[in-house]
Amino acid sequence: MEPDLIPYNASPSIPSSRVLVFAPHPDDEVFGCGGLLAAYQADRVPVDVVVVTSGEFGEHGRGGAAAREDESRAAAEKLGIGSVSFWREPDRGVQFNDRTVDAARVAIGESGADLVLAPSVYEVHPDHRAVAWIVVEAARRLVAEGSRLKVAMYELGAPLHRVDVLVDISRWAQAKRAAAECFKSQLALQDYDEQVFALNRYRAYTLGKEVxxxxxxxxxxxxxxxxPVWIADPESDRQDRLCLASTRPDQEKVAVLIRSMGRPTLGRALASVALQTYPNLEIWVLNAKGPGHTDPGHRAGSFPLHYIDQGRPIPRTEAANVLLDAAQGDFAMFLDDDDWYAPDHVARLVNxxxxxxxxxxxFSGVEFGELDGEQWRPEHRFDAPYDPGRLLFENYLPINAVLFRLALARGAQGCRFDGSLRIFEDWDFWLQLADRGDLLRVEGVSAYYSRNRAGGSNVFDEQPAQHASREQLYKKWFGRNSYQRYRQLLDYAKTLFRANALAQARQNESEAQSEELKSIVSARDLExxxxxxxxxGLREEIANLGRALAHGSEQIVALNAHVQAVTAAREREIADADKHVEGLKEIVAAREREIAEAGKHAEGLKEIVAAREREIADAGKNAEGLKEVVAARDEEIRVLRSRTAELEGGIVRRIRSFARRAMGAARRPN
Known part of the structure; x- marks a missing residue:
């Protein structure tokens, strides 16, 4: 359904801890992925940029490389990009080769990035396509060394054919537009910003109204x-149709020879050749199937392809010899139509x-396995050192492993495929090469040998026909072996004999050790x-301890219950005492109010006494006759003072009595 072809849910970004962006020209980093870079700026994810060319070619570069580089620096500042480096490769002349791949590999490694952004392989501009494959191959080599790197391809001049992630950049539109406006030299030529935003608007088609x-x-x-051959399938077909040729330096020409049975996998095999970093290849495809084989065309990517069709089925040995006679160049190598090369395979062998x-x-290492859909399941690796003695009795060099000098297959004495051998014809060819010199091992896997369940000779099968062909091969070479080769066989047999003797001695020693170990084991069994x-006995003791522990636990439970009961009773007593104290506090408060009232009454009496004293003083000024009145008034004063003293004494006694009762009540237990 549709979600299998394109996402129906937007992503806020692509998870990463550090990002490196490859831009073919100044401005591609913003037009292609400026929204995502703005999101990284907000999330404080470090971003660095590599600008591969300075865009100096033609009308787009009329302002000069320096001006375009300054525009990239200004845009980088707006997007919070950490650094911008310029490779200054020739504009419209970027080459996909070992030099540029190694430079990308170093840049990725030094950046510490776990995500690399690069243009897609479906781009129109040749620099964009070249940078895409440079990054893919550099990343492939780093992944082969154990890196957990990922690559995200962005779109510019052509929409991606396959989309895995749609990043919602709605909230970052202003940031992307502000950065895009820095490229004034390019916007003066064309409204690239509006075209890019139109593409971004179209990409929201499946994401809902809010995006x-x-x-x-x-x-x-x-x-x-x-x-990467699986990434390349659609791209190699497109390059084939458009005949996108590239300039080739003056290097040795390599002929890739394919005996085709018209399998559907021929396209994948050709795509792996189209992806080679070595720049000077020529492909020869021979129709060994006969009628019904499809013409593969005239190019594989940018490499020329020659198709040989004799209109009849051709045996494998004859097909190989026809290809050897037709091929041109310095070196040659075979590739079956169901196998493939890694992108650096040819370059490694030529070097x-x-x-x-x-x-x-x-020859290089080759991985043997089976394809399950698009999942490669390896089963065995051929990557052993060269051993001419071993080659005499075992073919450990798959046919797509070896690059040889084509001149050795020329002339009457040249190396040829033996038509009398129905299988093992490649083994016989390697033996012919080995008679003429050394075969160099290039360590590491760079080619793949696929199990063919539809027919053919599988490497680990031992069928009667294979046994018969092996005997035929042994008989052929037994009579042709030189003294030197005979010595190699003897040396190899001697090595095997000594190894077998050593193994037997070790086995005898192991058996003796085994008997000793058996005695030790018996003693250990008794122990x-x-x-x-x-x-x-310990278990019984543990059981007794367990029973004692259970009894102790019961006693602890009973004690806990008693303690809880006593504690509850004491808490109730304390609560009652608290209530009694509160009552006493209320009584004390009432008495304090009474004392306050008595104090007010005593003050009133004092005022009366003062008034009377003033009256007496006034009367003393009067006639002597008033003495009787004064005496009477003195008597009244005396009585009042006596009454006041009695009242004050009673109040004091009451207070002391109340205090004693309160203290006594507080000290008595309930």
Whole structure:
């Protein structure tokens, strides 16, 4: 259904702890993924940018490379990008080769990024496509070394054919637009910003009304990066149709020879050749099936392809010889139509032969396995050192492993495929090469050999026909072996004999050690039985302790219940005492109010006495006749003073009595 083809849910970003962006030209980093970079700025994710060319070609570069670089720096400042580096590769001349791949590999490693953003392989501009494949191959090599790197391809001049993530950039539209406005030299030529935002608007089609703008990405994890031929299938077909040729430096020409049975996997095999970093290849495809084989065309990616069709089925050995006669160049190598190469396969083998002009061939490691859909399931790895003695009795070099000097297959004495051999014809060919010089091993896997369940000779099968062909091969080479080869066989047999003798001695030693160990084991068994008896006694003691512990636990429970009961009773007594104290406090408060009232009454009496004294003083000024009145008044004063003293004494006594009763009540237990 539709969600299998494109996301129907937006993502806020692509998870990462550090990001490195590859931009073919200044402005591609903003037009392609400026919204995502703004999201990273908000999330404080560090971002660095590599600008591969400075965009100096033609009308777009008329302002000069320096001006375009300044525009990228200004945009980077607005998006919080940490650093911008410029490779200054030629505009419209970026090359996908080992030099640029190694540079990308170093840049990724030094950045510490776990996510790399790059243009997609479906782009129109040749620099965009070249940068895409440079990054994919650099990432593939890093993943092969154990990196957990991921690559996200963004879109610019052409929509992605496959989309894995749609990032909602609605809230970052202003930030992206502000950064885009820094590229004034380009916006003066065309409204690139409006075109990019139109693409972003279109990408919101499946995301609901709330998402106004989105950026599309194809995400490549370690599995996808380990087999870039699967990424390349649609791209190689498109390059084939458009005949996108590239300029080739003056290097040795390599002929890739394919005996095709018209299998559906031929396209994948050709795509793996189209992806080679080595720049000077020529492909020869021979129709070994006969009628019904599809013409593969005239190119595989940017490499020329020659198709040989004799209109009839051709045996494998004859097909190989026809291809050897037709091929041109310095080196040649075979590829079956159900196998494939890693992108650096040819370059590795050519470099090895360059370093050793005396060697006749070079070979790499090959992984054997089976494809389950798009999942590669490896079963065995051929990656052993070169051993001419071993090659005499075992073919451990798959046919797509070896690159050889084509001149050795020329002339009457040249190496040829033996038509009398129905199978093992490649083994016989390797033996012919080995007679003429050394084969160089290039360590590490860079080719893949797929199990063919539809027919053919599988490497680990031992059928009667294979046994017969092996005997035929042995008989052929037994009479042709030179003294040197005979010595190699003897040395190999001697090595095997000594290894077998050593293994037998070790086996005897192991058997003796085994008997000794058996005695030790018997003694240990007896010790174990004694320990079992002791363990049983300990178990009984533990059971008794358990019963005692259970009884103690019951007593503890009973004590806890008693303590809880006593505690509850004491808490009730305390509560009652608290209530009694509160009552006493109320009584004391009432008495304090009474004392306050008595104090007020005493003050009133004092005022009366003062008034009377003033009256007496006034009367003293009067006639002597008033003395009787004064005496009478003195008597009244005396009585009043006596009454006041009695009242004050009574009040004091009451207070003291009340205090004693309160203290006594507080001290008595309930």
């Amino acid at each position: 106004k703008l989105a950026e599309a990405y194809r995400l490549l994890d370690g599995d996808a990066l380990s087999q 090895a032969l360059r370093a050793r002009p005396d060697a006749v061939a070079s 174990i039985e004694n320990l079992k008896t002791n363990v049983q």
